[in-house]
Amino acid sequence: MEFPSKLIENAVGELAKLPGIGRKTALRLALHLLKADTDTTSNLAEALAKMRFDIRYCQTCHNISDTEQCSICANKLRDHSTVCVVCDIRDVIAIENTGQYQGVYHVLGGVISPIEGIGPADLHIEPLLNRVQAEDSEVKEVILAISPTMEGDTTAFYLTRRLREFPEVHISSIARGIPVGGELEYADEITLGRSIVERQRQAR
Amino acid sequence: MEFPSKLIENAVGELAKLPGIGRKTALRLALHLLKADTDTTSNLAEALAKMRFDIRYCQTCHNISDTEQCSICANKLRDHSTVCVVCDIRDVIAIENTGQYQGVYHVLGGVISPIEGIGPADLHIEPLLNRVQAEDSEVKEVILAISPTMEGDTTAFYLTRRLREFPEVHISSIARGIPVGGELEYADEITLGRSIVERQRQAR
Ligand SMILES: [Zn+2]
Ligand SMILES: [Zn+2]
Numbered sequence: 001m002e003f004p005s006k007l008i009e010n011a012v013g014e015l016a017k018l019p020g021i022g023r024k025t026a027l028r029l030a031l032h033l034l035k036a037d038t039d040t041t042s043n044l045a046e047a048l049a050k051m052r053f054d055i056r057y058c059q060t061c062h063n064i065s066d067t068e069q070c071s072i073c074a075n076k077l078r079d080h081s082t083v084c085v086v087c088d089i090r091d092v093i094a095i096e097n098t099g100q101y102q103g104v105y106h107v108l109g110g111v112i113s114p115i116e117g118i119g120p121a122d123l124h125i126e127p128l129l130n131r132v133q134a135e136d137s138e139v140k141e142v143i144l145a146i147s148p149t150m151e152g153d154t155t156a157f158y159l160t161r162r163l164r165e166f167p168e169v170h171i172s173s174i175a176r177g178i179p180v181g182g183e184l185e186y187a188d189e190i191t192l193g194r195s196i197v198e199r200q201r202q203a204r
Numbered sequence: 205m206e207f208p209s210k211l212i213e214n215a216v217g218e219l220a221k222l223p224g225i226g227r228k229t230a231l232r233l234a235l236h237l238l239k240a241d242t243d244t245t246s247n248l249a250e251a252l253a254k255m256r257f258d259i260r261y262c263q264t265c266h267n268i269s270d271t272e273q274c275s276i277c278a279n280k281l282r283d284h285s286t287v288c289v290v291c292d293i294r295d296v297i298a299i300e301n302t303g304q305y306q307g308v309y310h311v312l313g314g315v316i317s318p319i320e321g322i323g324p325a326d327l328h329i330e331p332l333l334n335r336v337q338a339e340d341s342e343v344k345e346v347i348l349a350i351s352p353t354m355e356g357d358t359t360a361f362y363l364t365r366r367l368r369e370f371p372e373v374h375i376s377s378i379a380r381g382i383p384v385g386g387e388l389e390y391a392d393e394i395t396l397g398r399s400i401v402e403r404q405r406q407a408r
Contacts, residue, residue, distance in 0.1 A: 002300060004293070011255040014248040018233050029222050031294060033256055034268070041256035045216040045249035050235055051215035052245035064209045064238070071208055089208070090235060096206060143231060187299045 008034075020062065060131070062107040062124045064089050071097075072104055079103045081140040085128065087111050087152070091145060103143070106131065111151040114160060120158055128159075132166050141170040148176065212238075215384075264335070266311040266328045268293050276308055284308045285344040289332065289363065291315050291356070295349060307347070310335065315355040316362060324362055332363075336370050344373040352380065 003009040015026035033041045050161055057063070058070035063081075065071070070091075082103030086092055087110060095101050100113060108123045132139050142163055146152040156173065163171050177195035178187050187195070207213040212234055219230035237245045261267070262274035265287075269275070276282060276296075286307030290296055291314060299305050312327045336343050346367055350356040360377065367375050381399035382391050391399070 003297065004300075005255075005270050007251075007255040007259050007270055008268055010251045014251040017244065017248070019236050020229070020230065020232070025224070027294065027297070028224070030252075030255065031292070032223050033252060034259060036292075040254055041252050044221070045253040047211075047214045047218040048234075048237060048245050049249040051209075051211040051234065052242055055209065055211050055238060060304065064212055066211055073287050088235070089238075090231065093207065093231070096208075 044193070053056040061105045062109060062127065063092055063105055081138045082143065083128075083139055083141070084143045084145050086145050087147065087155075095145065101143075106142075108146075108155070111146065111149070113151045113154075123155075125159065125162070129162060129165075132163065132169055139169055141172060144171065144173040146173075214333040230239055265309045266313060266331065268364065285342045287332075287335070287343055287345070288347040288349050290349050291351065291359075297343055299349065307345075310346075310349075312359070315350065315353070315359040317355045317358075327359075329363065329366070333366060333369075336367065336373055343373055345376060348375065350377075 002042065002091070008027075011030045012023060012026040013034075014020055015029055016023045018026075021029075033044075054066075056065050056067065058073055060070055060073040061070060063070040063072065067074075076077040079102045083106050083129045084095065084101060084103055085108060086095070087108050089107060092105050092107060095105075106124070106128045108125065108128075110118055110123055112118060112120060112123065128142075130202065131137065142159075144156045144159060146156045146159075160171055163169060176191065178184060178191065184192065207259040208218065212231075215234045215237075216227060218232055219225055219371045220227045222230075225233075237248075258270075259337040260271065262277055263272055264277040265274060267274040267276060270325050271278075287310050288299065288305060288307055289310045290299070291312050293311060296309050296311060298359060299309075310328070310332045311328065312332075314322055314327055316322060316324060316327065332346075335341065336346065346363075348360045348363060350360045350363075364375055367373060380395065380402065382388060382395065388396065
């Protein structure tokens with residue numbers, strides 16, 4: 001694609017570096033910005049730059065935060081004895097949006113991936129262990145909420161092994177099974193198999 | 205969706221104002237920028253702001269340009285007697301990419317749309333007529349390359365009526381028909397009908 005202007009060419013080039021945005025979409029976005037008032041572009045550019053340069057990470061859980069401690073860790077009403085370990089900030093947002101979880105989090109910042117050269121030391125694993133073994137630690141349970149991909153399973157396996165050093169801390173993982181409202185016949189075999197083996201006994 | 209940071213909330217909000225970008229996609233883009241090095245964000249923010257604030261429009265054809273006259277209008281090797289009228293800069297880019305057109309352009313900047321309150325005066329129609337009737341005008345043919353939507357047809361109809369004031373200028377429109385390689389049975393009825401009525405005689 002050739003462009004009649006270097007300015008638009010650069011903008012399209014930068015937009016097309018974003019995941020899931022091809023050059024055609026990038027051009028559509030650039031032309032939208034050209035048509036909209038200048039505020040639309042300056043607000044967008046400023047919000048992105050401000051986010052990237054001013055963002056902080058919670059010193060306790062590594063969640064994104066505008067302050068030293070995130071609003072979840074700073075909330076005394078939450079259950080600080082239960083720590084939910086997730087890969088990503090997106091997982092925190094997803095779980096928070098369910099409104100079902102009252103504990104706190106620990107964001108790993110990724111998964112162990114030998115192919116991508118990501119080892120345990122590249123993730124916030126040591127800070128999690130420090131959190132668990134700290135003298136004033138309140139942690140009684142660590143929930144592993146990691147996606148069941150090969151790398152996720154490797155990460156969960158590694159974490160389980162390390163956390164076993166602390167027998168007073170329970171390790172659990174989020175329940176796997178047929179989605180609520182999901183029909184059995186459409187579930188994949190592995191999920192269906194696991195949902196039978198790890199069946200949940202009903203209260204009677 | 206609630207966010208643990210106002211900074212990310214603002215960035216997601218601004219990204220989600222872009223056409224075709226929902227809040228989930230916006231969050232994915234924001235998290236991508238947070239993970240990537242700071243240059244990725246500053247290059248993007250600067251390219252967008254520079255494009256929006258420094259862009260110029262060709263004084264002749266209203267194409268986007270980094271200079272007073274766009275590179276197409278400034279090119280003496282192009283055929284300045286043929287003017288292709290398009291709605292949008294995107295159409296210029298699409299036609300240029302075919303490599304089949306040697307004439308010049310005129311960008312209207314939209315279509316006549318009573319519903320959206322866009323009348324002929326809101327488009328670059330007078331400059332087109334001025335271009336055609338200028339004393340030193342070289343224009344011999346005006347090609348209407350406007351999408352056959354209801355508004356596009358209204359715009360083409362209006363332009364045809366105005367251009368008839370200049371009988372020495374030929375008016376044409378881009379050929380409609382079955383796409384090259386397209387199968388007859390999959391063509392919509394209107395296209396198929398029009399392609400029969402306006403059939404092209406083959407050279408013999
Ligand atoms: Zn925190
Ligand atoms: Zn021009």
